[in-house]
Amino acid sequence: MYCVKRIKDDLFWVGGTDRRLALFENAFPIPRGISYNAYLLVDEKTVLFDTVDRAITEQFFENIEAILKGRTLDYVVVNHMEPDHCATLGEIVRRYPEVKVVCNPKTVPIIKQFYNFDIDSRAMIVKENDTFCTGRHTFTFIMAPMVHWPEVMVTYDTTDKTLFSADAFGTFGAMNGNLFADEVNFERDWLDDARRYYTNIVGKYGPSVQTLLKKASALEIHTLCPLHGPVWRKDIDWYVDKYLTWSSYEPEEKAVMIAYGSIYGNTENAANILAGMLADRGVRNIAMYDVSSTHPSTMISEAFRCSHLVIASVTYNGGIFSNMEHFLMDLKAHNLQNRTVAIMENGSWGVLSGKQMREIIGSMKNMTILDETVTVKSALKEDQLAILEGMADAIVRTMNQQ
Structure with a gap:
């Protein structure tokens, strides 16, 4: 049975959660589990933003089919090729053979390393500040290399002011029904996991994060959609400020x-x-x-x-x-x-x-x-x-x- 969440009138969370996994990346304990976020836009064209880990494949495709209601999938945007976000990319291509894969030039070789399908014939290559219109929505692409893989990019919806931020602003922890950060006590219940996620997964790459934050500061962001953890629609500046501190390697507290x-x-x-x-x-x-x-x-x-x-x-x-x-x-x-x-x-x-x-x-x-x-x-x-x-x-x- 599908489990989806509406973010905007035409944008849906179609991801899932995994509470059975003991070690994220087979390295980091996650006693509260993990969420794998993917987002589906239903415009004149349908667009999927990233896929999910293989562990929640069935849930993921039930969610997509429930939202598409028989429509085909026109595009899948690959912001990050790490398997916890792209383990089901091959199955997307198999189920929707006409789908176009929106990605940057650095992504294509990594897709070829993981998969055998013909990416060259279906890739829509984008570069810094390229735009893409799906009907009501226009998107622009911002490269974010080494946050925390070399091919990473983020996607900005200029229409609804939504940033699909890849691994940036993610956190350990499974969803407990509430999708939005303002529906939970984030500082009490999530901040430690958010910090542990950032410092261990992305922390080495502070200068690259600073570069992305500088680019993002020029954007008007109403909604922040990371690939793990809650979606942000309020107090985004508070969370961005945490990233500014962590990525500059300045102490968060006198302690x-x-x-x-x-x-x-x-x-x-x-x-x-x-x-x-x-x-x-x-x-x-x-x-x-x-x-x-x-x-x-x-x-x-x-x-x-x-x-x-x-x-x-x-x-x-x-x-x-x-x-x-x-x-x-x-x-x-x-x-x-x-x-x-x-x-x-x-x-x-x-x-x-x-x-x-x-x-x-x-x-x-x-x-x-x-x-x-x-x-x-x-x-x-x-x-x-x-x-x-x-x-x-x-x-x-x-x-x-x-």
Whole structure:
């Protein structure tokens, strides 16, 4: 049975949700599931904006058939060729053999990599600022390379002021009946997933996102239709402002994230004592994570949110504790920058983790590493509390200076 949502008089959401998938891209936990958004316009010509993941194929085609009511599909616009949005493109072509595929030149080779159908005979190639009329509606196309694949573009409906934004402005999380962001408490229930989606999927490509945001700032946008998550028709500027912050690698909040790697609990204990000292100094926004029990995607997201990071690791096999090293390399891979970092190291004979953590963090852009390093040998001693107090003072001092 079909399940569609009307966005405008002639524009419909024909996507679906998947609550069974455990790992998005086989990498990121999605306990709240994921939505795959596709949109169908019924004008003088019918136009489908992107397709969906194979997991919801049956639902997707039931939705399309319910809206088309026997009409053929004239066009499918491919804004992004990643399989979670184009796994059913081949089936679209099979069911609607006359359909034209609207895409840019970079998209065609990727379609050929995934599919064997003749794309050359049915491709309608568009470039930056090209226009396309379907009857009442006129669309223009804006290239958005590396947000987050090289072929990505977004499509703007100049008639109804709707932006089909590809992976930009998407979020983890399945739909629960409400399609629009103003129908839910987005800041309370969705913002963490939106941040985790952006930082882990798109976060590496901040300059490319900034370029797209600059182009989008010239548009009058009444409706924002991403490929994952709620559709926006109110308070769009609020969400765009989040993207401006995240993509510029500026902290979202004055906050401290403490990430620790501990084997027998001694490094964790030192981290807990530091957190208490920070709280005593008036810091109210403190987040703590055990790198062995927290998925890296959560800590990546929090590192983008917080202004200050405390990295605390035991020495393991002469190096950084393996889960901490993985997290730090992930931070570097996602291009995090502009943070203040404090380092805490531990070891029972050779205390080597601090030097190696400093090297990784120092190789990242615009990272300020505090001089107040704390070195623990096996377990924190009372005579070291003053050193820990000094680290807490330095963190608070630099927070107040920002």
